[in-house]
Amino acid sequence: MALWCEQAWLPDGWCGHVRLTLEQGRISGIETGIDAAPGDERHAIFLPGLPNLHSHAFQRGMAGLAERAGTGADSFWTWREAMYHFVDRLDPEGMQAIAALAFAEMLESGFTCVGEFHYLHHGLDGQPYDDIAIMARAIADAADATGIALTLLPVFYAHAGFGGADPAPGQRRFVNDVDRYARLLDAAQGAVAGLDAAVVGVAPHSLRAATAEELAAVAAMAPGAPVHIHIAEQTAEVDACLAWSGARPVEWLMDHADVDRDWCLVHATHITDAERHAIVQSGAVAGLCPITEANLGDGLFPARDFLAEGGRFGVGSDSNVEIDAAAELRLLEYGQRLAQRGRNLLASGAGQSTGASLYRGALAGGGQALGRPSPGLAVGAAADIVSLNAADPGFAGRTGDAILDSWIFGGGARRVDCVWRGGVKRVAGGRHVARDAIDARYRTAMATLLG
Known part of the structure; x- marks a missing residue:
């Protein structure tokens, strides 16, 4: 044709x-x-088509349900409690239905592939389903029904805080040890086997949720595949990491893991100049989710300096509170404008289009992060x-x-x-x-x- x-x-x-x-x-x-x-x-x-490098598809179903003020200060952490309550009743059929809507909306907005950071694994009581990958199969079914290209990122989640703290009750559906995660990863490969162009990577959830030993074990399970991790999203996370280790999250990660081009550091919002340089030098992708980061009040990634140094980035819809590829790019630029009181801050040079610069960067970085590099509209692509x-x-x-x-x-x-x-x-x-x-x-x- x-x-x-x-x-x-x-x-x-x-x-x-x-x-x-x-x-x-x-x-x-x-x-x-x-x-x-x-x-x-x-x-x-x-x-x-643009890559969407970070999604929690099921959260599309709770869009708008956490916008009521609490009795104290609201933050990511109070939003997280609302999310835990939402998943208390979510079964595989519900997961498939919500993911299909999210994936259809992604395609309608111009996203053609998605990195699904998938951590809702187990039954309502926290016990594994007989089919340990049944929730992954629900996501694969949603990708099949909509046609979006899927990079599935099964999440390793074992702890509630730095240093191996015991998981909280609200996290019971997420939790695995290393051995069970290995079985889950193998089953997830089978779950996506019938999809066109599916990729499977690994995703240690965060430094809060995995010890150093677990992080190393998980990252080694899929050599050459994408490795995604949440990091330095909130200032409270940075403070907790300092209290635990004496180092900031990205600083600790760079000292303890072989971070390279296969890695995607999701958010990386609160970083020092030295941490920013380290990400650039590693070749890893910064996974930026401007709409969700704004919705949660996370803060602003130092995108202008990062891109000026040659840093790689992509965008994701994360909590899927709003799904719009162009809006993610727009808010990425607007956040920098508000912080620095300037305009066209992420354009690649004098006289260059800001929109084209953003699109080109997100296309390359997002493809790298999802294990599906794309030259764009080119023969063979x-x-x-x-x-x-x-x-x-x-x-x-x-x-x-x-x-x-x-x-x-x-x-x-x-x-x-x-x-x-x-x-x-x-x-x-x-x-x-x-x-x-x-x-x-x-x-x-x-x-x-x-x-």
């Missing part, structure tokens, strides 16, 4: 009158400056394509990088028209092709969960 568009963002920049030939889920040919052939599907604007709706008045008169700037800073998800993942059209007219069935199943699941 062939797709034709008026403008496409190729690895070397914007080109006009572009024809993409697709075979077996990949781009097999690209022609530029050519008219559409009979039978070609015609569009206006093509971009490569996966046919993961986003078509923007040129009929939207926000694109009137725009060409080239002005399209990206207008989408990211002036429109967002509502300006996405069609999305192909692996050469299959999953979104048409801004709506996932299976959205009605996905919505109905989600509504049923939520009625059970919240009723």
Whole structure:
């Protein structure tokens, strides 16, 4: 099959009158400056799909349910208690229904692959299911139903605090020892075996949840695969790490683990200059989740200095309180503007488009973090394509990088028209092709969960 568009963002920049030939889920040919052939599907604007490097899909079901003030100061830690309460009734069927909605919305916004940081493993009483990977299978089923490319990151979680503290009751569904985690990881590989282009990595949850010995054991279980970890998200976490070890979280990690390009340090919000330099030098990706970090009141990652030093980054929807690829990039830039009282702070240089700089960086860093590097719209690459709706008045008169700037800073998800993942059209007219069935199943699941 062939797709034709008026403008496409190729690895070397914007080109006009572009024809993409697709075979077996990949781009097999690209022609530029050519008219559409009979039978070609015609569009206006093509971009490569964006990676979503960090998601907890089930949390889409609790969006808006933690926005009521408590009796004391609200923070990430009070939000976490609301999350623990939400998962108390979530079963595999509910997990599949919520994940499918989240994945469909990701595709509708321009994300074409997702890193699912999956830590809800066990039954309601904390005992493993007979099928230890049944929750992972629910996520795989949701990916299959929606068509999103899945990097599954089974999470190792064993403790409630630094130094191997016993887990709390609310964490009972997350907890494994190293041996059981190894069995879970093996079963997770089987759970995704039927998916197209699935990747499995490992995810020690955080330095709070894994001892040094456990961290080393988990990281060694999947050599060459992605390794993701939450780190330095809140100031209380930094203070607790200092009290336990005398070192800050990223400082401790760099001294005790072989952090390299396979690693994704999720959030890394509160870091020193020396820690920032260390992340850059390691080649690891900073996994930034601006909407969730704002929702939780976490703080701001020092993105301007990090990118100026050549740091790699990607964006993720994390708690999925809002799912919008363009909005994540927009808030990443806006956070820096508010902190530094300037504009266009993450553009790659004088005269460069901020939107294009953000998109290019998130495309490369997100692909690296998910174990699926992508050159963009190029011969041999996966046919993961986003078509923007040129009929939207926000694109009137725009060409080239002005399209990206207008989408990211002036429109967002509502300006996405069609999305192909692996050469299959999953979104048409801004709506996932299976959205009605996905919505109905989600509504049923939520009625059970919240009723």
